[in-house]
Amino acid sequence: GEKNNADKYVNRLHDFFLDVPTGIEMNGEPEPYFKKPYSQEDGWSGTTLPWMAIGYELTITPLQLLAFYNAVANDGVYMKPYLVNEIQRYGITLKKYPVTEVKGRIASKKAIAKAQKMLEGVVDSVWGTAYSLRSANYRYAGKTGTAQLGYQRLENITKVKGYQASFAGYFPASNPVYSCIVLISKPKVAGTFGGQVALPVFREIADKAFASKLELYPVVNDAPRPVLASGNLPDFDAGYTKDLKKVLKKFDMDYYYRASGDWSVLHATSPDSLKIVMRTVGDNLVPNVLGMGLRDALYLLENKGLKVKVNGNYGKVKQQSIRPGTKANGQNIWIRIG
Template identity: 45%
Template sequence: MNVRNEVLGRVYIIFAFVGLVSLAIFSKAAWINVVEGDRWKAKGDSLYLKHVPIQAERGNILADNGSLLASALPLFDIRFDPNSSGMSEKDFFDNLDSLALNLAWHEKYANSPDQIKLKLLKARQEGHHYLSIARGLSHQEMRKVSSFPLFRKGKYKGGLIVERKSKRRRPHGILANRTIGYVRENAQPVGLEGYYDDVLSGKEGKRLVKRAGQAYIPLSNRAEIEPITGNDIRTTINVNIQDITETALINGIKHHEADFGTAIVMEVATGAVKAIANIKSTENGYWESYNYAVGTAVEPGSTFKLASIMCLLEDRLITLDDLIDIERGRKTFYNKELVDATLTCRKTDTTTIRRAFELSSNVGIAKLITNHYGRGTKAKLFIQGLRDLGLGQKTGISIEGEAQPYLKEAFSEKDDWSGISLPWISIGYESTITPLQLLTFYNGVANNGKLMKPQLVTSIEAYGEPLEVFPPKVIKQRMASPYTIQLAQDLLRGVVEDGTASRLRSSKVSFSGKTGTAQTNYGFERKKKGIQYRASFCGFFPSEAPKYSVVVMVENPKKNGFYGSQVAGPIFKKIVEEIFEAEMELHRPINVSLKAKKSPKRQIGARTDFEELGALWDWKLYGDTEENWISLDAHRDTMQMIAKLYSEELVPDVRGMGLRDALHLLEERGLKVKTEGLGKVSRQSIRYGTAAKGQTVYLNLN
């Protein structure tokens, strides 16, 4: 009995313990389910579900006319979930053969249909949910693959997963490559892409994905939060002018075997940068690897002499007809000899200041500055005069990496001011400036003294509509007096007409500018490598009504000359002439005497055509001529035929002709033709009587 009671007591204890444990477990389960349920569910989901960002489509970078410089090219990756919950076994096996056949065709049979079939079967058997099918497809290719058997059933029944991404595309290749720039992971943003990244990048979206093995697959082909496409920026870059500039620069660097070069074209009235080229010679050819135009401040050499002369003129210390002894091109300043490069200077004693500038006399300019600013503290006036012209400061262009120019403070120990600083600064040494900053200064001279901020972007747009517009900005309303500006313009024109750039004169278009040649290495490096040079030319055109300013700088030319007039000048001329030929508005109207509202009485064309028309309309034709080309003059009820003679070696006058006849005459003489408008030829870009040498003639028709 006692034993039985003892056993029952132990059983009751065990039951009680089990009951208490069960109650505790039930209570905890209820607590977790009711009170902490949402927290633990979220934690569980986080192990299998998460939100991932969806990159927004990047905005476009547009040229001045709206054409694309850089755009987002949509690309698609195709993946397959052969174990999708909505896919039946029957659907999978019924479509397996035809799907494999279509995929083999799409891959151009890199893999056979049997190989692809085995791959799909294996993926299903091993429980894969994220099998890669194709990468980087275009939209058209994606639509095609999505229509394949099984895939056409969609994500759940067909296992199709489509992932969109984008790739930056540049329709014009390396054109303006460094100016357009890039944004990359683990790299400093560059160019317009970097400066306007916040505008172009848009706003990323979110998509819910679930874990499937080692991969995460989207729960839906649609996003929970759709990405917002970036806005576009419209630049000032003109594709045609950019192409002209880059081509001329590359050819010049090749011809002179130079290390690198840069060229910029700016619109005078607005400061709009129409082209900016930076070309470096590499082992793999020619490439834009650095923006020298904006990011490199260098000693400019003789192009800086214009600023020195303008300081003297602005302070009314000289007239251009004053005389200066250039001492046959040799002068010693504090035991350091300064030598002129031109042979004419070495044969000249006394000449006018105007002539000394045209010949780019180092001795003449250095003596003038030293004579007028070399006593007492007057050097401070010269340095301040340079700053008043806008020199020594950044332009503030909307692109990263503009170099800080360097202009010494007079008598500053920190700046290493010495006895030769004043004469050396006056001719473009002991100070540095970027090509863009130099061009901004020259552009101000061309713009009658109004200093414009260089502009690269005119507006931010969305779907073709402007969101924000950036008008041209004036840095300084008047950089110098009209008196000084007029004389500076005259000096630059004189350099081309009768100075160091006289061999560059063009029969097509007038231009003004200044040559520059700077020695770039000193001391040990000079002894080791020999003298190296930087050749430059800066100016504007047409001289009488400047539309564009241009700077060209070429570093270390090793062949076919090294002076600015030999290296940078011809590149400048090529750019100027080709822009002039391409832009009809730069040409003077040839037939301004004709009134557009009245029909011309004279018709020009082939004689046989007029004879056929005369027979058809019963015209009374007179004039005994057997020439192929005639003009037909109307006289009341009769038509007079007058012979037109055209030399085979000269550009013919095709004004008044129909397009067919004009093309025949011009192309017969080896000329290329581009047209604009409809009707008869009203204007031609190359004046008749010019030697025909394969040029391109632009015709306006109306």
């Protein structure tokens, strides 16, 4: 590249805070390494600038790169990573550590908005390298990465000693709460590219974080209460009878119930009425857990001595591998929730 362009490029990396350690409270964080433009001592060559543009001829740690992605997710404001939020003793806070904002933005709001849109496109666009693992339950944004290790271009042959696969991103895309980076060096199974190896790990981490943090879900009751049509009444939801009654009472939903028993299932019997029907659980028999949440299903199945395998992350039981009423004798049983 031209002389001025190389200087501008490296100076821009400085604006991104990529050329300094994050300052996290951990000994041994190395300094990032960037070549000085046209420095013979650093081995600057005519190909250095294009190589740097795709991540070669420089070194930064995964955390330093993640801090940059976190700044993009934070609308351009760079925050210092930290490990400890506060110290408590017997529930009493002894010391709190303030969140530190590094002075200055890494880019203009307009530029950050464009970067966010591109990172979202990696997942949402049919041409994106993360499209195959997009989620129907939330949106995330990020970038796959694949680097060659030990690259050597000899006179008659090119040698590569391995690959490094990565995915860095954040979620939910529209209002980020988490940023995460996954880096796998010299992967040996499933492929070599970031979208094949690192992305599935990122997606599993995101799924579990999303399923365990209620704050990530949109508020569903901030509008006037709608009149439920029959198609919107709960139907075939099963569980512990007292719990079902408690939920219906909480939402002021009338129901018909004259049976008795610990376990029941809801049925929408007409356009505007609900009925609680008893579900019998026999001794030494595989129970019917269809329509139940995971907690109730595990309780019933494991108390019958069954070994439960679960497919899915949240929802109610859609399928069970052993027919209800079969004699229970310690079998393995698969249930699918969704």
